[in-house]
Amino acid sequence: MNYGFIGLGNMATAIIKGMATSKKFDTNHIYGMNRSYEKTDELVQQYGIQGCATIEDLMKKVDIVVLAVKPQVLPSILPTIKTFLRKDQIIISVAAGKTLSYLQEQLHEHSSIFRVMPNINAVIGASTSCYSTSVSASNAHKQLVEEMFETIGTIVELPENLFSIFTTIGCASPAFTYLYIDSLARAAVREGMPKEMALKIAASSVLGSAKMVLESNEHPMALVDQVCSPGGTTIQGITSLQANRFEGVIHDAVTAVTKKDHSLQ
Numbered sequence: 001m002n003y004g005f006i007g008l009g010n011m012a013t014a015i016i017k018g019m020a021t022s023k024k025f026d027t028n029h030i031y032g033m034n035r036s037y038e039k040t041d042e043l044v045q046q047y048g049i050q051g052c053a054t055i056e057d058l059m060k061k062v063d064i065v066v067l068a069v070k071p072q073v074l075p076s077i078l079p080t081i082k083t084f085l086r087k088d089q090i091i092i093s094v095a096a097g098k099t100l101s102y103l104q105e106q107l108h109e110h111s112s113i114f115r116v117m118p119n120i121n122a123v124i125g126a127s128t129s130c131y132s133t134s135v136s137a138s139n140a141h142k143q144l145v146e147e148m149f150e151t152i153g154t155i156v157e158l159p160e161n162l163f164s165i166f167t168t169i170g171c172a173s174p175a176f177t178y179l180y181i182d183s184l185a186r187a188a189v190r191e192g193m194p195k196e197m198a199l200k201i202a203a204s205s206v207l208g209s210a211k212m213v214l215e216s217n218e219h220p221m222a223l224v225d226q227v228c229s230p231g232g233t234t235i236q237g238i239t240s241l242q243a244n245r246f247e248g249v250i251h252d253a254v255t256a257v258t259k260k261d262h263s264l265q
């Protein structure tokens with residue numbers, strides 16, 4: 001099985017790194033093509049993938065094609081991909097906002113097409129990814145795609161109508177969380193803690209809290225109650241966050257991302 005990546009930016013690099021370091025994929029069978037050749041060359045040097053100069057060259061060599069260019073670039077490369085697309089090839093698009101029906105319209109109605117949404121934590125093998133697929137995709141195809149994306153974290157199948165909201169809570173929310181971590185750390189700096197130390201403590205506390213939600217089987221609000229002793233310190237912070245519309249601000253941010261995602265379709 002040969003795997004091909006068109007567009008070798010941050011996301012493709014993270015996936016190729018995951019596949020290469022998992023030792024489950026032979027990089028002799030991974031092909032890459034990028035607009036500027038420097039990025040291809042870097043991945044050839046670093047992981048031993050096979051570089052291709054053109055989309056045509058790549059399409060002739062691979063069984064699975066990952067479209068990893070920006071969504072606005074996708075329309076300009078799809079006609080060339082369609083020209084060389086074989087019936088047995090699997091297409092995976094990671095482009096935000098580009099729906100399965102759009103991809104089918106631009107390629108072939110009966111092609112096996114996957115829409116996968118990883119997140120930036122793929123860089124360290126901790127992505128939370130999801131996928132949806134066209135009806136032509138078989139269970140064997142699904143397994144192939146899952147095996148690829150499990151090298152960069154976890155992946156679940158979702159109906160496409162939930163893709164947009166997944167994009168927000170799965171893909172944009174890491175940025176929200178980085179901002180939250182930095183805000184906590186900055187507040188600690190104000191109280192005299194060095195920033196580096198504060199960042200480590202804030203990030204580790206967020207990591208532990210996420211594990212607690214996933215592993216304790218407790219509702220998050222029950223966990224909040226457990227930390228807030230009557231007349232204590234934490235309840236002061238919680239009521240201050242609520243007075244400042246903490247939940248409302250998060251809901252507004254989710255709505256803003258979803259609105260933009262819809263505008264890309």
Ligand SMILES: NC(=O)c1ccc[n+]([C@@H]2O[C@H](COP(=O)([O-])OP(=O)(O)OC[C@H]3O[C@@H](n4cnc5c(N)ncnc54)[C@H](OP(=O)(O)O)[C@@H]3O)[C@@H](O)[C@H]2O)c1
Nearest residue numbers: 007008009010011034035036068069070071094095096120
């Ligand atoms: N980054 C994320 O966290 C994330 C998360 C989920 C999904 N995604 C999706 O992943 C895709 C890639 O995002 P990214 O962050 O990896 O972007 P990126 O770093 O900008 O990478 C895009 C790559 O595409 C290349 N490219 C542009 N036009 C091309 C063409 N005509 N033929 C071949 N290659 C071309 C660019 O090459 P140059 O170097 O020449 O510009 C660049 O290396 C996007 O569709 C995005 O929606 C990203």
